[in-house]
Amino acid sequence: MSCTRMETRLLGYIDGRLKESEQREMEKHLAACPACTVRVNEFRSVSSLLDELPQIEPSAAFDVRVRARIAAEPVKQNWWSWVGAAPRVLVAASMLLLATVWVGHRPADNANMASSNSGDETQIMQDQDLPVLENYDVLANFEPLTELSQADSTDDSSEQEM
Amino acid sequence: MARTDVQLMLDVKAGDEQSFALLLHRYRTPLVNFLYRMVRNREQAEDLAQEVFIRVYRARADYVPSAKFTTWLFRIATNLALNSVRDTRHQRMEVSLDAPVTVDSEEGDERRIDVAEKNPNIEEHLVQEAQRDMIRHAIDKLPEKQRAAVLLHKYQELDYGEISKILSCSESALKSLLFRAYETLRVELAPLVALRAKN
Numbered sequence: 437m438s439c440t441r442m443e444t445r446l447l448g449y450i451d452g453r454l455k456e457s458e459q460r461e462m463e464k465h466l467a468a469c470p471a472c473t474v475r476v477n478e479f480r481s482v483s484s485l486l487d488e489l490p491q492i493e494p495s496a497a498f499d500v501r502v503r504a505r506i507a508a509e510p511v512k513q514n515w516w517s518w519v520g521a522a523p524r525v526l527v528a529a530s531m532l533l534l535a536t537v538w539v540g541h542r543p544a545d546n547a548n549m550a551s552s553n554s555g556d557e558t559q560i561m562q563d564q565d566l567p568v569l570e571n572y573d574v575l576a577n578f579e580p581l582t583e584l585s586q587a588d589s590t591d592d593s594s595e596q597e598m
Numbered sequence: 599m600a601r602t603d604v605q606l607m608l609d610v611k612a613g614d615e616q617s618f619a620l621l622l623h624r625y626r627t628p629l630v631n632f633l634y635r636m637v638r639n640r641e642q643a644e645d646l647a648q649e650v651f652i653r654v655y656r657a658r659a660d661y662v663p664s665a666k667f668t669t670w671l672f673r674i675a676t677n678l679a680l681n682s683v684r685d686t687r688h689q690r691m692e693v694s695l696d697a698p699v700t701v702d703s704e705e706g707d708e709r710r711i712d713v714a715e716k717n718p719n720i721e722e723h724l725v726q727e728a729q730r731d732m733i734r735h736a737i738d739k740l741p742e743k744q745r746a747a748v749l750l751h752k753y754q755e756l757d758y759g760e761i762s763k764i765l766s767c768s769e770s771a772l773k774s775l776l777f778r779a780y781e782t783l784r785v786e787l788a789p790l791v792a793l794r795a796k797n
Binding site: 443444445446447448453475477478479481482483484485486488489490491492493494495498499501502505506509 | 618619622623626627630631634635640644647648651652655656729730733734737748751752753757758770773774776777780783784787790791794795
């Protein structure tokens, strides 16, 4: 192993983190290289000197400050949270929704109810007559309707006499 | 049996505030020390450590244990520290040699020491403190990323894989980074290293 290649393994060797094969290779190199041996020993001294720095303790108020900052954090709400907080609101909203659905599906008038009572055939016939009823020109020239208007005026006069 | 970090964090995700308190207790000292050695200001280190815990708390709903908890925790801390160091670099004052000597006790209190005192215990203490200042100064002089690598490697005892993820580099790049850092420290601390070699 060359000195350059040893550099990247030096700290691992000091820490005891090398694989067995790498460890043996390092020891073989160090046995033959005084310069690298001096370097290893000096790195060990540096590591030992770093151990001399004392550890400091957090101040007595540290935990209190952390808790205070956490207490000041905005509470995250998801859209489920109001359900638990206001069940009455949920019940009222559900009833309103049901009422809206029921009103929306209720039959519109009595004529529709009558036609629906007579069955599908009548309904189909009424649907077919709709385009005719919407055409004023047809209605204006429809003979049975003109006869009907004459009949109505005759009935009215007879009622008045009674 | 104590719960693992991942178990605690999953419990925090489920709404257990007590689990968060346990994580806070477990990691406040290592975090404050790492950040103090990065930014060299105690108050700032505590502010940054608090910010780390707040970010962990905010992220609890989305937490997925895809990596080790310490990797995630120290990644947040390292990013905050690197940003802080870069932001305040121009504000850092150099200590005047004429200023009164102050000593940080292990409890963090500062006492002013009269250097004219002849008490040998005080002298020994001063020598020890001067050596510590030299070590701190040597660490301070490292480029930020090398400093972070040394602190994570030495004091947090994280493995190379974790540190490389925290620093967003490959393992081989990390080993190279660490080697250069220790090489610089070896030169900066040469008097102390020589003293140690004698002993």
